[in-house]
Amino acid sequence: MVWATLARHLLMRPPAAQAAEPAMAAAMAARLQQAGQHRLGRSLAIRHVAAGSCNGCELELRAIQNMIYDLTQYGLSFTASPRHADILLITGVAARNMAEAVRQAREAMPDPVLVIAIGDCAVDGGVFKGSPAITGGAESILPVDLLISGCPPAPAQIIEGLLALVEAHGVESLAKD
């Protein structure tokens, strides 16, 4: 069994190398180099909270971690604990049943915290606007630093948005120095 497997692996050709869109990757990495590192060191940790989504945005958030988009190459990664997080990333409407949990997640994070709302629902409630079961978008629970619209936004849009925020805050802190 072991030999058969070993032999097969020796005979198998490796899958063709897959590259991310090189232009996009290079442009984003360059921007990050300029702006983010000054203020934020080399990495930012993201705590994601689904506050009432349909799970569409979660699919695309998982996609930005695959080998094509590879979020970690920009120094951004997801973390399980809010105590380790710099960014609170909210998807979905502000469901009344989740408001308390979102507030507690924010309180558990060390300042400074950047809050990002991803997807039309988190921006303003999206198609669910006006439902009595929700209070609106993420901003109805917390002040939000960045809105990324789309239903759901494509992975490249999400990464663009995240880097734009890092950039803006990097420039801000440069100006203060």
Place this chain on the structure above:
Amino acid sequence: MTPVKCSESEWRNLSGEFVALWTSAGQAYALFDKGLFSTAVLDGGYPALSPRYPGADWFERLARDLNGHTAHGLSPARTAIEHFRAPDGSAPWPEFSVPPGEEVHQIAVGPIHAGIIEPGHFRFSVHGERVLSLQARLGYSHKGTLALMRGKSPRLAARFAARISGDATVAHGIAFARAAEAALELPVPPRAAYLRAVMAEIERIANHAGDIGAIAGDAGFAFLDARMARHRENFCNAAYAAFGHRLMMDNVIPGGVAGDIKTAGADEILRALDALETELPALTRIFEDYASLQDRLVGTGIIPHALAEQYAAGGFVGRASGRANDARKSPGYAPYDALEVAVPIETDGDVAARIRIRLAELIESNRLIRQSLAQMPEGQIAAAPPSGSGMGLGVAESFRGPVWHWLTLEAGMITDIFIADASTLHWPLLEHAAATGIVADFPLVNKSINASYSGVDL
């Protein structure tokens, strides 16, 4: 369609396979494999079915929380969606029952979970590493979707149907459209039926690939995760090229589909299918050959056949436990009647069996897409829904099982609607399956069933 009206005693003695239950202004409805039954709601109450059909429990709690209707005989302990209603936002936690025994303690998880997933609260009662019981408390992502759909035309309400569960947006779109089409007796152009099938099978492949990889990743096998995520990405890109949206949201509309397939998109789909077909045998061998991976998956989270039958488990959950059900075959709908769907079956009922079913379905869906593209009829892609009245029931086989949509229309407007995702019957099975193993196996068991939160929170 008209449901079979039942007296209170006939209702109590309904037999067959329980599928769903909901209430409307004056009626309670029960969907069985044999058909749709109704009984009067008197003084805000109706007889509970949950004592005989445990799967009815969640539906009865939903009916209570959404419509204020009491199921007489339902144990009142758990709510479906009525959480955190204290004005100060404080959380009145319910009592979670603890199994008897010394040194039993509880692990509370959620509503915010560790990964990138939807919210829900899990309460484990454990003895050492062994899970004695799991109670899931859901309803956190309740958005009031059903209420928003009332008073809208089917075309307008389709946007909400597409957002019941984002990973099954096409399947829910189809089930909703079919319910509206049934109520209005509106025939769908054959080309539209084929385009729906192409989208539904792309959705199935994308989800199966992503989940198989994620389970392997959770067992510490990053290579399978990376390769499967790559294939998922291929299909999302192909869906974008063919239908203009990576998840194909809002492409299914009552009467047909919103847009035709783009020529370049069809080629992109075929390329994604070729890439998957080429690599799948090697990936399957890796899944089967590596003892350390199999050790985590074989015998883990077993759902016995009898339990699957009791809850009428659908999709890969039912098929891994010896149930042959597939809505594409029975009751069946166009164009699958012309495509001869092969349904794989396993009997082990564990995590490994659920993965094997999904691996087999990757191959079958691959074939179905190729066949649909090859024999796609020419013609219109949508018919305009007339402004009629009636009641309609529609089903579609999502990647995780059948999704049912029921609605009533008056003068072209939805007066009432209910949506039953396959997850509603799978959540109790997860509770059972989790209690067969240790805490560390829970992520594998959970992912292998992958019940939707949004799909049951509504």
